[in-house]
Amino acid sequence: MAPAEGLHAARSRGRNTRQLVHEVLRSRIVGLELAPGSAVSENDLAAELGVSRTPVRESLILLADEGLVDIYPQMGTFISRIRERDVASAQFIREALECAALREAVEKVTARDVAELRALLTAQEEADRHSDMQGFFQLDEDFHARLMAVSGHASAWPVVSQAKAQLDRARRLSLPMTQQMSLLIGQHREVVDLLEEGDLDRADGALRSHLRLVFSDVEKIRAKHPELFSDEDAPLRPRRDSARRTASRGDG
């Protein structure tokens, strides 16, 4: 009850309601707080967030453009299930852009860049020690973003980030993440080392295999949580949760 009442209060800075709602919803979707396949409605969200339908609707349209929700006119809006095709596409985009950036980064990297990347690595180890998955995901995002920035193509990061969102949504479920985290950090460190050495091909290979590992994780998760993935066969019939009001209405 009375959940996100503080949304309006935080409007102080330049961001308007639409942008705030967009961030909140995106965070909830990527964080799996809103499960793939579940229905969301403009009305319910507007009521919950304490705003009108307009900014909610506009946010949902943007999220649909990002592939995070599917809007079926006159039927409803649903958190998109993870699609085989989208995952493969996202992986391809990530790998192509991040590796291409890394190859350029080798020529431009400075000592300061390496220091900043190393600082992120130690922070990741800290998160690992505290089993802080939420924090680790954020630091992982920061690391890869920083890596692209070294090449001077930071402005291409939003594209990678959008592709990454599709993958991260599944990775959140990787329960033995506590075991994985140190492995991932080790791979990060290897990339930084090779980048500093200027070994272009091996750095590229290290980053590529790191990204592929993430990709294979998703495939494992698919076996464990098939309900989050789309069957590709009958994705055109999203079910509307029928017995919803009956329970809350009680009887008389």
Added chain:
Amino acid sequence: MAPAEGLHAARSRGRNTRQLVHEVLRSRIVGLELAPGSAVSENDLAAELGVSRTPVRESLILLADEGLVDIYPQMGTFISRIRERDVASAQFIREALECAALREAVEKVTARDVAELRALLTAQEEADRHSDMQGFFQLDEDFHARLMAVSGHASAWPVVSQAKAQLDRARRLSLPMTQQMSLLIGQHREVVDLLEEGDLDRADGALRSHLRLVFSDVEKIRAKHPELFSDEDAPLRPRRDSARRTASRGDG
């Protein structure tokens, strides 16, 4: 006058008003019918297209997300000027994704794929003969899209297309295009030939230099039409065209 009255009539198929308006505006922007730096207003567009502000507004939000318009709250919405940074970023994204796709395409290409690509090449020559720039741009788009599809990553095309839009907007001005077209077609043909031969590295190189040529074109155009580009220095003060009503009101 009575301009785009036929917008509602064409709603027959699944696309709703928002998507139609989005396509119309995007086409006008990329086709330079709406000049970079010029102001557009939700009200004016709605009146012209014969729809309400809502779908127009939602389309503009999407276009802002694509970087084609800049929305300044309470000030106005402006067709975005071409920014040095965005052009470089778009070029990087295109090159990384298209070349990565090509490298995978070499292993998967079929005789049918080559035939379809060759068919597009002959169509491009036809457009060249007729000096049909509009048609050539469309066929160029088709060619690059088809090329990516060969690799099996057709779903990544929208990302490339979005980046490409930033470049094409400038390329439309390249007046000596009639001279360039045969050159570009030749490069296309070289890529297809090398793809068919399976020569991965040379195909990659050919495509890369083709894309770089497009990039250098933009730089030449920048010298000729600086008004379309942003100064990067004072982009924060878009001017509102004051004497607007006076001119259009002028009746007979």
Added chain:
DNA sequence: ACTGACGTACTTGTATGGTAGCCGACCGAC
């Protein structure tokens, strides 16, 4: 002539009302 305050007309942002269309449950016919 120049400067500064003010008002008007415009802008986008947000809220709300009404419409077409789809789903799912209910109910009568066979």
Added chain:
DNA sequence: GTCGGTCGGCTACCATACAAGTACGTCAGT
């Protein structure tokens, strides 16, 4: 028991009304 029609409730879509804020033209004061 099974099938087909009907009706209620929900949805997103579009239109419209109101609010908050900015820029520019005007005009008084210097």
